[in-house]
Amino acid sequence: MSDLGRTQRRIQLPNLTSVRRLSLWLRTHPLVGDTIMVAFLILLDVLSWGMFNVPPENYYSVGALLLCPLIIRRRQPVFAASIIAFGALLRIFTHPDDLSLPRVAEFGIFIALYTLVLLGNRRVAVAYLLFSLAQSALLISRAYYENPDNETAIEWLLINVFWSVALPAFCWLLGEFVAARRAYHAEVEQRLRMLELERDQQTKIAVAQERTRIARELHDVVAHAVSVIIVQADGASFVIKEQPAVAERSLRTIASTGRQALNELRRLLGVLRAEDENPEMVPQPNAGQLTELVDKVRSVGLPIELELTGNLDELPSGVGLGIYRIVQEALTNILKHAGPGAMATVRVDRREDSVTVQVLDDGFGTPGDLVTGGNGLIGMRERAAVYGGTLDAGPRPGGGWQVNALLPLSVRPTGPNPVR
Structure with missing residues (x-):
């Protein structure tokens, strides 16, 4: 699993609606979402067949070429766009009487253009855009110059200009916007991962530094106790025969100091894990x-x-x-x-x-x-x-x-x- 996947699993997402959860799931399963979109567009295209004077075999074959490649548009965007372009050319020769009437399946042309821009295939996207404009110009010329007496020619001309120019421009701009937003989100996620790693490292470093300081302070506490014990033991060894009372007081001092040092060690050994080979002998306050x-x-x-x-x-x-x-x-x-x-x-x-x-x-x-x-x-x-x-x-x-x-x-x- 990738670092992003692990990060997403750690993130809690409370109070999400069912629609939002479905959206997040479809984002992680793009093939399912694209298949649902293609199925919906094919259904609309099939329902609009009665508006065209085209044999059903021509209508459905062109519709399949225009829409079905969208299923693989994320994995193979150039190949999918090429198949859709071939379907757009085929439409010119299979719909001679309905060239001025846009089809629902032609949305595949614009979605393919959007995908090429989104995934960063700029050169292919420019060539595809020029092809789309040329194909649209050919459709308009055949539809209106061959039928100059059409009473609704101007109205359909405006519709086709919008369909052929405004929609591709909108798809291009939308692809640029979404690509920039995804790049920004990817950068934010990368920085969050780096900040999380840096925070963990800073915490470990802070704890290690504090334990090192505690180890230095432990040196002062224990060294003082051991020094007292050594001095008292040496003194007691000289006076134990001639002044037993003085030796007894020294032994009591040794016992008391030893217990205090033992208590300090028991408290500190529970957390100290680092070893300082050259502790600084600095007097500490109280x-x-x-x-x-x-x-x-x-x-x-x-x-x-x-x-x-x-x-x-x-x-x-x-x-x-x-x-x-x-x-x-x-x-x-x-x-x-x-x-x-x-x-x-x-x-x-x-x-x-x-x-x-x-x-x-x-x-x-x-x-x-x-x-x-x-x-x-x-x-x-x-x-x-x-x-x-x-x-x-x-x-x-x-x-x-x-x-x-x-x-x-x-x-x-x-x-x-x-x-x-």
């Missing part, structure tokens, strides 16, 4: 530095109300860092997208077993991460998911934007796809 962060953002002109509840300085290093980064990214989005005159509120509430983070604004803009495919919101959700938490972001009922995060403090390893 939730206790939110006041400094808010002051920095205030200094650039964004009024912020900060509400901190509970002791945030004693949070696990990873959780504190996640809270800091979530608030930082949310405030950055407000600065970029909330618009002038916006105000923000930051609430961080530490409870016994969890920490809730809420960042609100009353601006009128829309965060560009949801529109442009940036990785800000993806990064915030990844950070919350690393520690078994959740994060929701969206518009507020009264206007503005809100970010709500919940990070548990109890040990809860995350799965491979914890982000919702």
